[in-house]
Amino acid sequence: MSVTAPTIAPATTVGAVELTVADLARSLDYYRSAIGLGVLEQAEGRAALGAGGTELLRLVELPGARPAPHNTGLFHFALLVPDRPSLARWLAHAARDRVSLTGASDHVVSEAVYLRDPDYHGIEIYADRPREGWEGRVAQRMTTIPLDVDDLLGELEDPQTEPWEALPDGTTMGHVHLQVADVPQAVAFYRDVLGFDLVAAIGNQAAFLSAGGYHHHVGANTWNSAGASPPLANAAALRRATIVLPDADERDRAAARVADTGIEPESHDEGVLVRDPSQNALLLTAA
Numbered sequence: 001m002s003v004t005a006p007t008i009a010p011a012t013t014v015g016a017v018e019l020t021v022a023d024l025a026r027s028l029d030y031y032r033s034a035i036g037l038g039v040l041e042q043a044e045g046r047a048a049l050g051a052g053g054t055e056l057l058r059l060v061e062l063p064g065a066r067p068a069p070h071n072t073g074l075f076h077f078a079l080l081v082p083d084r085p086s087l088a089r090w091l092a093h094a095a096r097d098r099v100s101l102t103g104a105s106d107h108v109v110s111e112a113v114y115l116r117d118p119d120y121h122g123i124e125i126y127a128d129r130p131r132e133g134w135e136g137r138v139a140q141r142m143t144t145i146p147l148d149v150d151d152l153l154g155e156l157e158d159p160q161t162e163p164w165e166a167l168p169d170g171t172t173m174g175h176v177h178l179q180v181a182d183v184p185q186a187v188a189f190y191r192d193v194l195g196f197d198l199v200a201a202i203g204n205q206a207a208f209l210s211a212g213g214y215h216h217h218v219g220a221n222t223w224n225s226a227g228a229s230p231p232l233a234n235a236a237a238l239r240r241a242t243i244v245l246p247d248a249d250e251r252d253r254a255a256a257r258v259a260d261t262g263i264e265p266e267s268h269d270e271g272v273l274v275r276d277p278s279q280n281a282l283l284l285t286a287a
Helices: 024-035 084-096 149-153 183-190 248-260
Strands: 013-021 038-043 046-051 054-061 073-080 103-106 110-116 122-128 172-179 197-202 206-210 218-221 238-245 266-268 271-275 281-286
Touching: 013 024, 013 073, 013 172, 024 038, 024 046, 024 054, 054 172, 073 238, 084 110, 084 122, 084 149, 122 172, 172 238, 183 197, 183 206, 183 218, 238 248, 248 271, 248 281
Parallel strands: 013 054, 073 122, 172 218, 238 281
Antiparallel strands: 013 238, 038 046, 046 054, 073 172, 103 110, 110 122, 197 206, 206 218, 266 271, 271 281
């Protein structure tokens, strides 16, 4: 008898990412001035940041924490701006203000700029290409080629003088890309338990999964972490990513599927915490 694969709600999205940082003041200065996020809340050793009042990032200070780039955890979190001119304005700011970048790519489904914060956490800032050009064909369309920076900046009348103060309203957490110990195990969890669709894969090195036909909400790779274990307790690392389901019933159904595998979810004020096979923490919440 065949078993019907679970399907996560099509309206599922990615929410705020929570990170450990070594120096909160240093991180706040970076995320405000370089990235363009605003501080929404701040308490002793903690801060919430966002754009247009939407929370996108949480920082928790652990003095002396050191980067853990070759362990499982965060590869990068990805801030999705509303349109191509918004990405061009951010890139013009980065060029004027000498924000250090680690890469710039055209993925056909999107255009993206990459960088790292002072704790070596990976960041992507990107804009989607029109959905009709890739929906249903992500595996065939998504690739990596150099970004045509001149063409992108051509969206602006004058990149040297284009006003920029912060990431615009409507910026969201588009996806989160994780480092995992084993990609097939990650697929078995994110597809066969949580119910995301596998939309593209690169052998057993990387997989891209999504809800509702998006190009990806979750990426999983072993490029820097094959066989690695979770970061030590004193690492600057991913604390948790958030998966936002459309309502409490959908959240609870997803959590129940995890429980059925023998992994007991943890109840939190904001939702339910589960862990993937690489022990990456996911907070399941209701919109």
